Amino acid sequence: MRRLSWFNVTSLTLGLAFLYLPMVVLVIYSFNASKLVTVWAGFSTRWYGELLHNEAFLDAAWVTLKVAVVSSTMATVLGTMAAYVLVRAGRFYGRTLFSGMIYAPLVMPEVITGLSLLLLFIGIGLDRGIFTIILAHTTFSMCYVSVVVSSRLVSFDRALEEAALDLGCTPFAAFRLVTLPIIAPAVIAGWLLAFTLSLDDLVIASFAAGPSATTLPIKIYSAVRLGVSPEINALSTIMIAIVTIGVITASLLTKRAAVRRNAEEHAADRA
Amino acid sequence: MARRGQRPQTVSGVAMRRLILIAIPYLWLFALFLIPFAIVLKISLSDTVLAIPPYAPQIDLAAGWQGIKDFFGALDGENFVFLTSDDLYWKAYLSSLRIAALSTLMTLLVGFPIAYAMARAPDEWRPTLMMLVILPFWTSFLIRVYSWMGILANEGILNQVLTWTGIIDSPLQILNTNTAVYIGIVYTYLPFMILPIYAALERLDGSLLEAAEDLGCSRTSAFWLITLPLSKNGVIAGCFLVFIPAVGEFVIPSLLGGSRTLMIGKVLWEEFFSNRDWPVASAVAVVLLLILVIPIVLFQRQEQKQREAEG
Incomplete structure (x- = not known):
C-alpha cells in the first residue's frame, strides 16, 4: 500500500474542507434560533417550521418538482434518440449541424440560451408558464443526456444488435431487448443529470417563466439577493440532505451491482 | 402475410423509421435552439421602440414580397455601434x-x-x-x-x-x-x-x-x-x-x-x-x-x- 506524503494529505484535507465548510456552515446556521444569521442564539428548529407554513415556497417547490420530472423524462427520451442517431445512424444530410446543435448548448452561456428561448416564446405568442419552462429545460438537458448516452453506445459491441436482427427481431425489438438493457445505466444517469439540472436552474427558468409560474430557484434568488435569510438556510439544508442521501444510495447500489457482477463472473469461470 | 420481422416492406420500413428517428430530435433542436438564436440575431439588428414587443421592424407577411424587402431594409448594425460607443x-x-x-x-x-x-x-x-x-x-x-x-x-x-x-x-x-x-x-x-x-x-x-x-x-x-x-x-x-x-x-x-x-x-x-x-x-x-x-x-x-x- 502506498502512503500519502504530508503534502498530499494536507492538500486533500484543505481541499475537502474548502469544498464542504460552506455547506456545513449553512447547515449549522439553519438551526440557529436567532433571526440574525450571524449571531448564535441557541439550537432551534423554528425556521423549518416557518418554511413548512410558507405557502409561496411550497408552491414553488411543487412547480419545480413537476417541471423537473416532466422535462427530465422528455429530455431522456429525446437525448437517447439523439445519441442513437449520432452513433448509429451513419451519414445523413445535415449531420454536422445536428452534432453542432447537440454540443453547442453545453457550452452556451445560460443567459444567451434563456434570452433566445424567451424571444422565441414571445415571437410565436406562447404564454409563459410551466409549459415554457418545461420546453426550455428539455431542450438544454437533452443535450447532456445525449452526451452521456452516446459515450456508452460508442463502447458497446454492435454485433449483439446485429445478431438480434439476424435472428428476426424488428429494429425496435432489438433496441428494446438488446440495446436498452445495455445502455440502461447511462440512460438512468442521464435522467438524474437532467433532473438535477432542471431543479437547479435559475437563469433559463427566469427567462422562460412568466408571472404565473415561479420555481424554487427563482424564489430563493429573489429572497437572498438582499442578504442571508434563516428560512433559506433551512431550505438549503433540506436540499443538501436529499442530494447527499441520493448520491450515497446510488454509489452503494452501483458498488453492490459491481460486486455481484464480479461474483457471477467468478462463478462462470469456475463452471 | 409474411412472418413477423420478415415483412416484404422491411427495407422501406427501416428507412422510414430511421428518418423518423433522426427527424424528432433534429426538429426539436432546430425549433428550440437554432430558430431562437436566429431570432436573437434578428432582434440585435432591429431598433428599440416603445411598443409591445419593444422592437421594430416586424415582418409584415400580408404585404408580401415588399413587406419582406422592407423588413430586411430596416435591419442595421446600430446596436453594435452603440455597444462600441458606450x-x-x-x-x-x-x-x-x-x-x-x-x-x-x-x-x-x-x-x-x-x-x-x-x-x-x-x-x-x-x-x-x-x-x-x-x-x-x-x-x-x-x-x-x-x-x-x-x-x-x-x-x-x-x-x-x-x-x-x-x-x-x-x-x-x-x-x-x-x-x-x-x-x-x-x-x-x-x-x-x-x-x-x-x-x-x-x-x-x-x-x-x-x-x-x-x-x-x-x-x-x-x-x-x-x-x-x-x-x-x-x-x-x-x-x-x-x-x-x-x-x-x-x-x-x-x-x-x-x-x-x-x-x-x-x-x-x-x-x-x-x-x-x-x-x-x-x-x-x-x-x-x-x-x-x-x-x-x-x-x-x-x-x-x-x-x-x-x-
Whole structure:
C-alpha cells in the first residue's frame, strides 16, 4: 500500500474542507434560533417550521418538482434518440449541424440560451408558464443526456444488435431487448443529470417563466439577493440532505451491482 | 402475410423509421435552439421602440414580397455601434474575460494539488474521494454560491474569526467585491477542474516516475519533466470547463459581486429585465457568443484530438 506524503494529505484535507465548510456552515446556521444569521442564539428548529407554513415556497417547490420530472423524462427520451442517431445512424444530410446543435448548448452561456428561448416564446405568442419552462429545460438537458448516452453506445459491441436482427427481431425489438438493457445505466444517469439540472436552474427558468409560474430557484434568488435569510438556510439544508442521501444510495447500489457482477463472473469461470 | 420481422416492406420500413428517428430530435433542436438564436440575431439588428414587443421592424407577411424587402431594409448594425460607443459594454467584456481567466488560473492552482493527491491516494480510498468531489456538483449551484454570502459578509463568519483571533481590528469588506466573485467561481467550478486532471493523472504509469528516480532524477524534477507534461490534456480540459462558463456567469457576480463588479452576463440580464432594451440585450448576446466561439472551437478540437489519441 502506498502512503500519502504530508503534502498530499494536507492538500486533500484543505481541499475537502474548502469544498464542504460552506455547506456545513449553512447547515449549522439553519438551526440557529436567532433571526440574525450571524449571531448564535441557541439550537432551534423554528425556521423549518416557518418554511413548512410558507405557502409561496411550497408552491414553488411543487412547480419545480413537476417541471423537473416532466422535462427530465422528455429530455431522456429525446437525448437517447439523439445519441442513437449520432452513433448509429451513419451519414445523413445535415449531420454536422445536428452534432453542432447537440454540443453547442453545453457550452452556451445560460443567459444567451434563456434570452433566445424567451424571444422565441414571445415571437410565436406562447404564454409563459410551466409549459415554457418545461420546453426550455428539455431542450438544454437533452443535450447532456445525449452526451452521456452516446459515450456508452460508442463502447458497446454492435454485433449483439446485429445478431438480434439476424435472428428476426424488428429494429425496435432489438433496441428494446438488446440495446436498452445495455445502455440502461447511462440512460438512468442521464435522467438524474437532467433532473438535477432542471431543479437547479435559475437563469433559463427566469427567462422562460412568466408571472404565473415561479420555481424554487427563482424564489430563493429573489429572497437572498438582499442578504442571508434563516428560512433559506433551512431550505438549503433540506436540499443538501436529499442530494447527499441520493448520491450515497446510488454509489452503494452501483458498488453492490459491481460486486455481484464480479461474483457471477467468478462463478462462470469456475463452471 | 409474411412472418413477423420478415415483412416484404422491411427495407422501406427501416428507412422510414430511421428518418423518423433522426427527424424528432433534429426538429426539436432546430425549433428550440437554432430558430431562437436566429431570432436573437434578428432582434440585435432591429431598433428599440416603445411598443409591445419593444422592437421594430416586424415582418409584415400580408404585404408580401415588399413587406419582406422592407423588413430586411430596416435591419442595421446600430446596436453594435452603440455597444462600441458606450464604454460600459467593452469594459464589461474585458472585465468578464479577465475575471474568468484569473479565476481559471486560481482554480487550477487549487485543483491540481487536490487531483494529484487523489491520484496518489491508496486504491481503496479513491471511490470515496471521487464521490466527495462529485457530491457538491449535484448540490444546487445557487445554494453553494449563497452559502458564501454568510461567510464573507462584514459581520460574517470569516470576519468574526479573524477579529476574534486578533488578526484584524475592523471587518474586511469582502462580500460585494471582485474578491468574493473570484472565491465564488473557484469554489463552484473546482470539481470541473479536479475531475479531468485526476483522470489524466490516474492513467499515468507509475513506472515512468520510478525509472526517472532510478536514473537520478530528483522528485521535483520528475514532477516537472514527467507528471506535469503527461497531465497536460487534463489541465487543458479543466481550464476550458472553468473558463467558458465563467465568462458568461450571472449568479456569482449578482450575489457575491458589488455594484462595481462588471460582468457581461449581469449586464445582459439587467439590459433585458431592468432596462427592457431587447435589441441591445440581443446585441450583447451575439457579441458574447462571438467572443466565446474561439475558446469553444479550441476546446472541441482538443477533445477530438484526445478522443482520437485514445481510440
